[in-house]
């Protein structure tokens with residue numbers, strides 16, 4: 506791909522359908538963490554499929570069978586594989602629709618592929634075929650306390666459950682989560698862990714500041730050298746808020762992954778440089794995740810780095826011989 510090309514235009518004109526898989530428990534921030542990707546590429550290029558639509562049983566049937574939606578048999582992965590294969594080949598599908606408001610299925614809807622497709626849900630990496638079809642795999646992994654707070658808030662405010670019902674359901678689902686969902690961390694290119702901020706729980710609750718660890722496998726060799734430096738000078742001169750960065754190696758399902766941890770908030774001036782470097786390297790601009798004068802939270806920085814990783818995976822595919830029209 507020519508270095509000065511307009512990356513969005515190249516993607517729009519390429520036949521390649523790039524699939525991003527986002528796995529994690531219900532209410533773990535899957536939708537929220539893919540927001541940066543949607544914001545960067547825009548509605549025309551990005552669409553999302555939620556795997557909830559591929560449940561085999563409606564809420565009443567699951568109740569009668571005594572199973573949770575986390576059990577693989579409660580989902581139609583064969584149909585999902587078929588649909589992702591069709592979408593990757595540029596074909597439209599008739600997508601099933603699960604309605605969270607009433608726990609039943611609505612009639613299927615026509616769904617056409619966009620050049621970037623986000624597939625999010627409980628089990629996007631459960632079969633080998635799904636893993637092969639997905640180009641970038643992300644696992645979202647909040648601490649139990651964070652997940653509990655997020656899930657209660659969302660399911661009470663948006664899905665009409667009582668807090669007690671949400672808590673009881675979470676307890677009931679735990680063993681199936683550990684058994685069928687959590688092991689998918691082992692297939693992920695990146696795992697995002699989220700805990701309450703070390704600067705106090707109120708920082709999380711009031712300002713969305715979390716302790717965020719981005720575990721990544723080794724960066725693709727194909728990525729060109731890029732300056733991802735953080736400038737210390739504005740940190741010294743604009744350090745009105747607490748911030749920390751840490752790098753460790755962590756064991757993720759038996760794999761050693763590089764773990765970059767952020768907590769707190771960084772001023773726009775510091776983050777804008779990072780964002781600008783990513784814009785120059787990827788030709789995707791403007792990214793503009795932060796507004797002038799504002800602060801970006803640790804989660805926002807993790808999103809920015811993730812977006813950069815994902816864009817680079819897409820560039821690597823574009824440049825590979827014979828794939829997506831590369832030389």
Ligand SMILES: Nc1ncnc2c1ncn2[C@@H]1O[C@H](COP(=O)(O)OP(=O)(O)O)[C@@H](O)[C@H]1O
Pocket residue numbers: 529530531532533534535536537538655656658659713804
């Ligand atoms: N990074 C985040 N920062 C703050 N709140 C979040 C974040 N991610 C998720 N949440 C909260 O958790 C709720 C559930 O997140 P959502 O992205 O809908 O989860 P999922 O798609 O995994 O079911 C959201 O409505 C939001 O209140």
Ligand SMILES: O=C(COP(=O)(O)O)[C@H](O)[C@H](O)COP(=O)(O)O
Pocket residue numbers: 530531532557564574604605606608626627664
């Ligand atoms: O586990 C999930 C996925 O939710 P999310 O969209 O949060 O990842 C839901 O419990 C099932 O889809 C069933 O839905 P319901 O409980 O509404 O019947």
